[in-house]
Amino acid sequence: MSAEHPFLPELFAALPEGAVSSAAEDLKYYAVDQGPVLDLQLPLAVVWPVEVGQVQKVVRLAGQHGISVISRGAGTGVSGGAHATENSIVLNLERMNQILEIHPEDEVAIVEPGVINHQLNEAVRPYGLMYAPDPASYRYSTLGGNIATNAGGLRCAKYGVTRDSVLALDVVLADGSLIHTGHRTFKGVAGYDLTALFIGSEGTLGIVVGATVRLKYLPINSRTLAIFFQDFRTAAAGVLAVGKARIQPAIMELLDGASLVDIDQRMNSTLRARGGALLLIQTDGFGADAEADGIAAAVAPLGGTLYLEDPEEAHRLLELRRNSRGMDADLDTRVGEDIAVPRSKLVDYIAETELLAQRHRVNVRVVAHAGDGNLHPTFWIEEASDEGIERLNKALDESVELALTMGGTITGEHGVGQFKLRWLGQEIAPEVLALEHRLKRLFDPAELLNPGKAI
Amino acid sequence: MSAEHPFLPELFAALPEGAVSSAAEDLKYYAVDQGPVLDLQLPLAVVWPVEVGQVQKVVRLAGQHGISVISRGAGTGVSGGAHATENSIVLNLERMNQILEIHPEDEVAIVEPGVINHQLNEAVRPYGLMYAPDPASYRYSTLGGNIATNAGGLRCAKYGVTRDSVLALDVVLADGSLIHTGHRTFKGVAGYDLTALFIGSEGTLGIVVGATVRLKYLPINSRTLAIFFQDFRTAAAGVLAVGKARIQPAIMELLDGASLVDIDQRMNSTLRARGGALLLIQTDGFGADAEADGIAAAVAPLGGTLYLEDPEEAHRLLELRRNSRGMDADLDTRVGEDIAVPRSKLVDYIAETELLAQRHRVNVRVVAHAGDGNLHPTFWIEEASDEGIERLNKALDESVELALTMGGTITGEHGVGQFKLRWLGQEIAPEVLALEHRLKRLFDPAELLNPGKAI
Known part of the structure; x- marks a missing residue:
């Protein structure tokens, strides 16, 4: 131009x-x-x-x-x-960053899209409330961005993803008109669920300019268990053991040895010295102590080393986990994945992933929101070369195919964006993708809203 | 024809x-x-x-x-x-009633649409699991119907509505083609959220012929409090007191004196003798005891009479509540409503509703899923007459308008169906309704799927 x-x-x-x-x-x-x-x-x-x-x-x-x-x-x-x-x-939309209303009795807040996730949580904390979805980027990411991707986070297993906390949206459509969707009550079934349709649509159907969100209660108590295992597969088996005990933690994160090394190097911590894999579990609420005890008993037969973290150390550990991906952009030589598998497949997935990384001679480290079966393997090579990048891409492709074979998804919480379009057709059938494209054109006939993304 | x-x-x-x-x-x-x-x-x-x-x-x-x-x-x-x-x-679809798969480790089940809600719960109970959404009709209603209306129920405040428990759908579209939406993992953001779009669309966008649902953990413990108050407004204030204590019950139901009388007459119980309004609260999980104690303390200043129910009596009370509407069809002379308001408006809404019923000389009784601000007032007249039915309809109209004025919705969980179309335009703006009609035509160009319903 x-x-x-x-x-x-x-x-x-x-x-x-x-x-x-x-x-x-x-x-x-x-x-x-x-x-x-x-x-x-x-x-x-x-x-x-x-x-x-x-x-x-x-x-x-x-x-x-x-x-x-x-x-x-x-x-x-x-x-x-x-x-x-x-x-x-x-x-x-970062300058549209006002929290417009907080209604402690109704347990809702109305926000502009540029409000930072953390900022909302700080604002509602004095009322004993929290905004539950907590992507690892919560200190930086905006609620509008969280909504665009239907962001998950660490607390999802218990508290749900972004969609579960958004009641209503203000959306500017492709023709410049403004609509309001949803309701500010906890329940509401009048009309089609346009709110859910916009959530996770990555700005391709409309532009979210306001949101009414539901707040949850700040837990009265929490307990954090750091359980170090010799190897990652045993730690993953711990996830299944906790599930089998039918105890729902607020947070259940899994980090492999390579992730612990990476964190230690960047954050000056000493996690790797404590074990080859970490299962980091937080229980919360009135039952936090009893749940923590139950979890400790459930994983005991697996032989890990259990540390009961004091609140300060627990906070530090969770922050380390949140920084495990770093705030660095992906590179040619390093790509993080976001697949999810049914929980029973966690151990198998991890075993297969280790093998395929070896086969393609790429490095891999894995962290997982294990309670959700949502895994973030990061594959990398040491130096960029066409041949190396080809191996890296093969490993990525195979890791995604593996997840799909196991009944999983190509993206648990990050969104398809531009990068994952190459795998979308393996997950979503052609007729469903065609339907989604017709939906897209209904909302945006000229296809000017974030074209070439999401679908 | x-x-x-x-x-x-x-x-x-x-x-x-x-x-x-x-x-x-x-x-x-x-x-x-x-x-x-x-x-x-x-x-x-x-x-x-x-x-x-x-x-x-x-x-x-x-x-x-x-x-x-x-x-x-x-x-x-x-x-x-x-x-x-x-x-x-x-x-x-009642004969498509097979539970096709139960995966206790993955905490999901795959069902046909004619499976009864209760049937699924019985089937997964041996695994320590439950299907959480529990409309009062759970002993009779099908999961397909629950999905069509995005049904709520008693446990929604803590466990969410139907949408929150449905991961994937099989849907026959208007052209007879079959599509699969969603994912069987707990999280998944590939493509638009067609699953949520179908849920609550009342069979107007497609016909749900299968569903993958997420199961939750059967609570290890529960405590039931029956708190009888002199009057309904005080009981409603109790709901706000529990919220203010930031304690999340699994169930928080509110029944007014007229509802207690009605239950007593039909079910041979003696609830009304215990007070003029009932706040029925159940806590569950590892924190059930502590939560119940906290709730008792929070409502104590309001002067109700607290009964700690043994499990059997608690179950009976909840079943009485579930039968409070009866299984009778609505009549010309009796119509149940399903509005929801922000929780802080509960007391005001109830006070105004009592006044408007008096003003129009109609009877009213109210039960509420109070934790959600979802109220079911039933208005009735003793004998059918044109003039009486006109008064009844005026009371209905005003009660719905009142909810909307307070930031509420015309339907919290029952759906718009055919009957609530008359109020839909008061809640949803013309341009949004027009958009929903365009969506409808995209899915069903000839408008043959359940025409004249939902939107």
């Missing part, structure tokens, strides 16, 4: 000073999120609206000129869902 | 002996569910498929002849969602 194209001047004219940039460094910075970059495209501009009306204006103007709109929060996504595409602008 | 119309003979020919009926008594019996009947229409036939292929056949054949298909489970719905319409057949 040449500088004379009328879109950019119109865009600058339509918004206040400082709300639009076409500076090279902004275009470069906001061109990508933390996902692997397959096809780097710079946006034509970056826009920072501060109110719904500005979002509508931008969407309408972009529509008139056939410009794609890539909505974006903090850019912590790891599937390339917020990568710029050809002939696009990036609509950055 | 005359007897010579080719559809009926073709339908009979297409299915095995005994799978189709056009007998007058069947047409009459299956013409309606338990919702109010505004416009009685007999179906042309009733069909009982036993396998997916038969459903596809019926849908295709009906499509060729422009016949509407009303899918139906046990017919316990109370919004007329399964009422026959003009030129329709009733597709009764």
Whole structure:
């Protein structure tokens, strides 16, 4: 697009000073999120609206000129869902960051999309409440981004994913109109569940400009168990043992030896010295102590070493886990996965993954939200080479196929974005994908909202 | 339609002996569910498929002849969602009643739509598991019907509604094709959330012929508190007191004096003698005792009389509550509502409802899933008369408007069906309804799937 194209001047004219940039460094910075970059495209501009009306204006103007709109929060996504595409602008919602209402008695809050997950939790904590979904990026990621990807997190096994905590949405559609979906009551079945349809649609059906979320009770008590095992497979067997005891932890994370080494190196911790794999479990609520005791008894036959963590150390361990992926973007030489399998397949999946990594001579480390069967293997090679990257990609492909063979999914919580499109057709049948494309065109006939993502 | 119309003979020919009926008594019996009947229409036939292929056949054949298909489970719905319409057949899925798979380690089951809610619970109980959504009709209603309405129940406050327990669906679309949506893992974000879109769509977007559901852990312990108060408003204040204590009961039901009288009369109980309103609370899990103690302390200042129920009496009380609506169909002279309000509005809503009932000289009794702010007022008049029915309808209209004014919804869990269409436009904006109609036509261009329902 040449500088004379009328879109950019119109865009600058339509918004206040400082709300639009076409500076090279902004275009470069906001061109990508933390996902692997397959096809780097710079946006034509970056826009920072501060109110719904500005979002509508931008969407309408972009529509008139056939410009794609890539909505974006903090850019912590790891599937390339917020990568710029050809002939696009990036609509950055980070400045719409107000918590508009908190209703402690109704246990709901109304937020703008740029509110940081952590910020909401801090704001509702004095009322004895929490916003439950806690992606590892919770200190940085926005609720709008969490909603776009139906983000999960550590507490999902007990408290559900983002969809389970969002009651209503305000959404700007492709024609610039604003709609409201859902209800602010806990239950509500009037009309189709458009709220759920938008959640996880990665900005391809509309742009979320507001959300009414349900808050849950801050647990009165919590207990954290760090159980170190000799090897990862035994730790995974511990997950099944906890399930078999029918005890529902709030958090049940699994980290392999390579992940412990990685954390130790980056965070100056000494986890690997304590064992070859870590099963990190937190119980919470009024039954936290009894649940922790039950879990300790359930895993005892597996011979791990159990540490009862004091609250401070427990917090530190969980933060280490949250940082296990690092805040680094994926690279050519290192890609994190996000598959999920039925829980009974955890041990098998891990065993097979270790073998396939060996077979392709790539490194692998694995962390898992084990309570959900959601695994994050990270595959990497030491140095970039065409041959190495080919091996890496083969390992990725096989690890995803393996999950599907076991009845799993290609993405448990990160979203398909741009990067996982290559596997989507292996999970979703052609007729269902065709239906989803028809849905997409119903909402966005010109296909300008985050094109080439999610489906 | 005359007897010579080719559809009926073709339908009979297409299915095995005994799978189709056009007998007058069947047409009459299956013409309606338990919702109010505004416009009685007999179906042309009733069909009982036993396998997916038969459903596809019926849908295709009906499509060729422009016949509407009303899918139906046990017919316990109370919004007329399964009422026959003009030129329709009733597709009764009760004979597709097999639990196909139970995976105790994965905590999932795969079921046909005609499986009774209770039947699934009995089947998974030996594994220490339960299917959490428990509409009051759980002993009779089918999982397909529960899914069609996104049914709630007593345990929703803690365990969520039907949508929160359904992972994947098999759906026959209007063209007779079969699709599979969702995933059998607890988490999964590949593609749009079609599963949630079908749930609660009341058979208007497709016909659910199979479901993969997530099971939860049977609680190790439970405690039931029956707290009787002098009046309903104080009991409702008790709900807020429990919320303020940030204790999450599994069940928190509210029954007013008139409901207690009604139960006593029908069930030979003596509840009303114990107080003017009942707050019935169950805690469960490892923290059940501590939670019950906390709840008792939280409501103590309100001066109710607390009974700690032994398990048998607790079960009986909950069954009485589940029968509080009776299994009777709605009548001209008696209509049950299903509104929900933000929890802080419970007391106000109840006070206003009592006043409006007086104003219109109609009777009212109220039960509520109070933990969810979901109220079921039943309005009735003693004898049918045009003038009386007009007063009844005014009271209904006002009670619904009141809920909307308070930020509530016209239906918390029963569905819109046919009966609540009159209020739908007050809750959902025209542009959103228009969008939902476009969605409907995308899935069902000829509008033959349960027409005139839900949206």
